Amino acid sequence: MRLTASPNGEVLGTLPNKTTVQYYITLAGWAYVEAGDLKGYVKASELADIQLIDNKVYNKGVPVAKGAKKRVALTFDDGPDAKVTPQILATLKKYDAKATFFMVGKNVSRNATIVKQVYEAGHEIGNHTLSHKKLTTLSITGVKQEVNGTSNAIYTAIGQYPTVFRPPYGATNDQVRSVMTIPSILWSIDTLDWKHHNPDKILAYVKASVKDGSIILMHDIHQTTANGLENVILYLQKQGYEFVTVSEILQ
Template sequence: MKKFLSISAFLATFICLLLTGVTEAQASEAASIHQVIETPLPIYLDASEESSVLGYLTQGDFVSAEISQSEWTYIHANGFTGYVFSSGITKAQSTKYLVNKKEGTYLYTYPSPTAQKNGTVFDKSIVNVYGTAPGGWSYVQYGHQVGYVASNSLKLPTVTKKRVNAVKGAQIHLTASPSSEEIGTITHQTVVEQYTSIAGWAYVEAGEQKGYVKASELTDPVSLGNKTYNQGVAVANGQVKRVALTFDDGPDAKVTLQILAILKKYEAKATFFMVGRNVSKNQAIVKQIYEEGHEIGNHTWNHPKLTSLSKANVKQEIDNTSNAIYKAIGQNPTVFRPPYGATSNQVRSVLSMPTILWSVDTLDWKHRNAAKILSYVKTSAKDGSIILMHDIHQSTANGLENVILYLQKQGYELVTVSEILQ
């Protein structure tokens, strides 16, 4: 029985893409690299065995697969564009390599220096290598470009840690060019892995986020260790004073969202110390906090007094919360705050992040009075202060706007905890 899928079915897919606002260029962005596992594998003009055969692929050949519907996949390979049986290809895995050739390297349609050139990749660019071909060739992808390059023009990169220091985050580009398409944003203070730096651009990865950002938007991360801090660093004369707003015990489905809206209105950043059981119930809010450039801290799973627990139970409280945060945003928390401020050498021994206490306690949990929150801030806030509040009380959300207005009027910049410690 002949395998057949009508052209109209594929046209329906394109129409669906257009109706949902997806352009052909965007559709090609989703293209993935596959490798041929059947030999010979014919390339058909249409999704039908009755259509013309354009050419054949052999086992090990690489193809760029765009649209796949059950039995057929639309591909680009070896200068051909057409349809192949989906069963004849399998998705290929890649390894990152650095182009190590001063003049860059050409991409060829097949593994031969006489083949048609498919583009150029510059020195120090990062490419995804999917496999090799006889004669010293590697099949690579750079942005939307794919093809073969000489394997001796590549080497494994050296990976270093960096931190995003752009307040509004670092825009991710598909390639190392301001004119290439933007594919996302890495938020302020995120620690990333940098694979290369080229002409003012750096290829970085942070969880699922990856691509090129401006190198000027990165800085070396400062290791804060697992020390305990209750006060930030005061700035030098002439620099803007800073305070860190911190919120404990959330996220809360209602109050946290109100607080986020106020912070966004005044372009203020804060740190949220989250209770693990609340993280698991409010993952979308955790993601919003992260994406809006705020810092996320660990505040244990059940909010116990850690100094009364065994070392194993302390570790469980912290690890379970870190795992829940990672599940929500693809990043581990950067700071820790013990419930009630109760810490000890045993508690710190299971931590790899700094313990953050506070220098201004608004007692919002006790009085539940919006006006009193502001009075405590007015009395005690100074350059480098870490201010304690809770994003589970409506009165805290009600009083936050006046607190921010007062602090900004006094010349304070509202930053995250990690920023204020450096």
């Protein structure tokens, strides 16, 4: 195991066969892993028989204890967008609300500055594949390319890998889950903002279904979503909700 993804990287230690590791990402033929106190890179080819033990799929969060403040997770897919994402960031900042952004790799590469703004504002960044393909129609190699390409793009932008994953269209199966090394996140409220492009309908869908632990799906590529976000936040605040990231709402 080496400190960097290079044959010349500092040697940190040796992993025996059948060591249980957490596998995060493949980068130019190297795999970043964590095993006990060791964190570093090994040749990806040496992990051919890796077995993943934590590939769960979540569509809602954990309700809080009685008497604690209710929580929701606002999530935004398909960005970042050069125009819409900054508007959404401004609204979230106005109300001190945290959210999770599931980013498409091709948009990450085009808008690296905005990715950094999202990260520095304290929001969570998730992987939403490289080109928004339906992963259940791809080979396992194709799935890895879609996922790893985005993780690498995010790392290039902020120096950190994404912490959660959302499959496009919510399409997942055993093969897709077998290669996922971070939690897969679906949703409990679909605002259908991509379909109706109506700020009032976004709020109506939230009002109809929200409860403690809800994960709300929106998209930061539509101007109408940015227009409607403030009213969604104001309503949820009045109902006593706190806005947290997806990783926080799973705990």
